Amino acid sequence: MPRLNSNKKRTKYIFVSGGVISGIGKGIALASVALLLKLSGHRVVPIKFENYLNLDAGTINPIEHGDPFLCEDGTEGDMDIGTYERFLELNIPRENNITTGQIYLEVINRERRGDYLGHCVQIIPHITDAIKNRLKDIAGKSDVDILIVECGGTVGDIESLPFLESFRQMRIQEGLDNTLFIHVTLAPMLDPVGEQKTKPTQHSVQELRRIGIQPDIIVVRSSLSLSKASKEKISLFANVPSRNVISNPDTESIYSVPQMFELEGILKPICGHLGLGSRKIAWGSWPTIVESFSIKSGKLKIAMVGKYVSLSDSYVSVNEALLHAVAKSGHSLKIDWVDSELYETSPESIRNLLKYDAVIIPGGFGKRGSEGKILAANYVRENKIPYLGLCFGFQLAIVSFARNSCSLKGANSTELDPNTKHPVIDLLPTQKNVKDIGATMRLGGCQIDVVDNTLANKLYGQLHIRERHRHRYEFNQRYLKIFKDSGMVFSGSSDRGKRIEIIELPAHSFYMAVQYHPEFISRPGKPEPVFEGLISAAIERNKQTSRVR
Secondary structure, eight states: OOOOOOOOOOEEEEEEEEESSSSHHHHHHHHHHHHHHHHHOOOOEHHHHHHHSSSTTTTHHHHHHHHOOOOTTTOOOHHHHHHHHHHHHHHGGGGGGEEEEHHHHHHHHHHTTTTTTTTOOOIIIIIHHHHHHHHHHHHHHHHHEEEEEOSSTTTTTGHHHHHHHHHHHHHHOOOOOOEEEEEEEEEEEETTTEEEEOOOHHHHHHHHHHTTTSEEEEEEESSSOOOOHHHHHHHHTTTTTTTEEEEEEEOOOGGGGHHHHHHHHHHHHHHHHTTTOOOOOOOTTTHHHHHHTTSSSSSEEEEEEESSSGGGGGGGGHHHHHHHHHHHHEEEEEEEEEETHHHOOGGGGGGGGGOEEEEOOOOOOOTHHHHHHHHHHHHHHTOOEEEEEEEEEHHHHHHHHHHHHHHOOOOOETTTTOOOSSSSEEEEEGGTOOOOOOTSSSEEEEEEOTTTSHHHHHHHHHEEEEEEEEEEEEOGGGHHHHHHHHTEEEEETTTTTEEEEEEEEETTTSSEESSSSSSOOBBTTBOOHHHHHHHHHHHHHHHHHHOOO
């Protein structure tokens, strides 16, 4: 049987589901509601249920499921975890990103130990009990007022059914006034007809009700605000009051959604249903942060050179970090995703990088497209284009410098060429005997020591920082002297100097690469310093090239 919630004050649960299509914006809706509740003085913790059998997102190709988000404790989570962290300024722990694989593994391990005393183990009650117990355990440990829970996938998917069934049961067990269901749907606009179509929302709610869940609030995504007629139609056919139909149209910035929800009155039905009482929202700096995303004094163009370019969500955390930095600068930004393999098949096309104000090579793995990235890292160095390398971009910048500035012909990473004559990037010693791929990299937060009087020191303003890591390979310090003699500065290290973390070239306008992933700690209104540095250098280049034109 499920364990009873041991909290003296009973935790409230808000469940967020999605319908019609995937990628509809459940994570942004959850984060926006959670922020409104937090700013109203409630203790809120977000949770994400993912319906895949992987234990985490670390081994999933970004093209298939978007950019894995790296947490402080080393969790490789769903990218919605990043949305929660950016909105709420929280470090989300491992237990708050739950996958079907984790639940099934827990139940199977218990069955193998004999915990079920000979019972036939089934989806109901054993899987559903495990899901409910995870939620109640988090509620007990966190001592929160409200757990707000996102169910991954789309209503109607087979994979989501155990989670939705668990939520249905929790309404019965926890009580109507302790549980609330928010369903996020779509009202598309058909251009030839020129009206919002509510039928997809109607069908989605019908599917949810067939499972046994009646939504209390419906958040409707659309290109334009819902008309009064559309709201009333959805209200009638979805069996919710019209005031509980919340319009969620496209916006210039995702960070304006909380204010839009507040204007739509979403807190009134939430607080009324859960008996939370009415509290004034203490907005603080949030409106100023949101406004910064709409102030545009000039447009910057940045090239993101990678291999996962067919889906922008592949680099969503880097995109957001850039937007945080450019918003603070008062500029607008255009990001072009450039396939690095293009430079391998058409080397002359690399000249197109001259039109950009800055270039980034983000994280990644594997040989495909790596030579194109190495060429790009060298081209921007020779042509004084501001450059930022992240993790793999750090490693390939080192390979590029070794080949072209240190005369180390054929230098490479042993990940890409195990037999290279000059392994300037090599496997971390702790990785030598690792056999499993999942969750075995160097993961999570780590202190980094910054060298005084360097660009890194100027950007961070301190000698000790903390950043998140996700890598197996590192700079081979056997080559430290030749790199220094050739002009490279090693401005950051960790583990008492054992790991090189930051490189820079003083002779360049801005050429910096970091072994860590600064994008994961960037926040709206508080951009990560290396991104601020890159944007500042891009602005200067933009001024110079504009004068030349």
